[in-house]
Amino acid sequence: MIKEQSPTMESDKQTPIRIALLGCGVVGGAVATLLTANAADLAARVGRPLQLVGIGVRRLDRDRGLDLDPALFTLDSEELVTRADIVVEVIGGIEPARSLILRAFEHGASVVTANKALLAEDGPTLYAAADAAGVDLYYEAAVAGAIPLLRPLRESLAGDDVTKVLGIVNGTTNYVLDKMDSTGAGFTEAVEAAQALGYAEADPTADVEGFDAAAKAAILASLAFHTRVSAQQVYREGITEVSAADVQAAKDMGCVVKLLAICERSEDGGVGVRVHPAMIPRTHPLAGVREAFNAVFVEADAAGELMFYGRGAGGNPTASAVLGDLVAVARHRVGGGRGPGSPPTPTCPSSTWATRARATSSA
């Protein structure tokens, strides 16, 4: 029997879910473009239209090369978050991103963010604030760009015991090391190319010194091991000291240099998280991860070994993950529920250890 819908239900379906976008750089520009271009499909998937109500920026006069209504742009992000149901934060960095997210929660809005730096530094404050407000905080795009990785760790593997997460989680450094390896390009030239392609952070120091990978490793370890690991607890070594001679020496030994993130759980329940360059044999699957691609291996007791691979950086790939979160959060709004956005309460001791292990074949 087909149920007749009441006029209220029908008109509810037409009420847009209001989206505020904070930041209109590489990721924000791609999110705004896809959100408007795919509006009809997204509305069908959510059950209600998603309406972009404003874009918080620092400058109004900048030509962003985007086909968007100029009236959407505002300098007043504080006001913008108060008139949204869902806020997408793609400004990056700690402040004002944190204050704006907290303000959004206070006003009852859910948040989707790609900001791994903030989550790794102060995630627990944000998770607690989202909980207190009864809203969602989703951040799939924060680790490994387009690759669906956090949701499988948090949901699909929730019944298993993850013992290790290992891989390449920074596209910029992988691009740089790959260019140095395959073309003999210098370090600076390769970094500039990665910046031009939209892979690097606003300050590429975060990439080349390993801060970005350390933040991602902290988020991965927190989800994988049901604990709380901050970026400061991660042993970190970047690629600035990897010279053309190191890359050539690795080549001569049948190896390639990669920046690895390694999260391990020891027998006694301790957790070790580290980021450092390592030489890996050219026959290893990670050696074939080229350009700005990312690849992550997850080992779990019952599942065994799983591999996740895809584009880890760039506007459209990252926007894909942001929009996936946006649809999930919007569906909760329509259904009246909340999703499992925040990590669960820690169940494993939060003691961490880190080793300085710049090993050959450590993968």
Ligand SMILES: NC(=O)C1=CN([C@@H]2O[C@H](COP(=O)(O)OP(=O)(O)OC[C@H]3O[C@@H](n4cnc5c(N)ncnc54)[C@H](O)[C@@H]3O)[C@@H](O)[C@H]2O)C=CC1
């Ligand atoms: N670019 C990438 O491949 C990826 C980036 N991310 C994350 O996404 C976020 C954004 O990254 P991108 O778009 O690459 O950076 P971006 O530097 O291209 O864009 C950030 C934008 O925010 C603007 N902004 C800064 N302060 C602001 C403020 N107070 N109010 C409004 N706008 C402000 C900047 O002017 C800039 O246009 C960061 O958290 C980054 O870590 C995550 C995954 C991949």
Ligand SMILES: N[C@@H](CC=O)C(=O)O
């Ligand atoms: N700068 C980051 C962007 C994605 O997180 C990277 O290069 O991986």
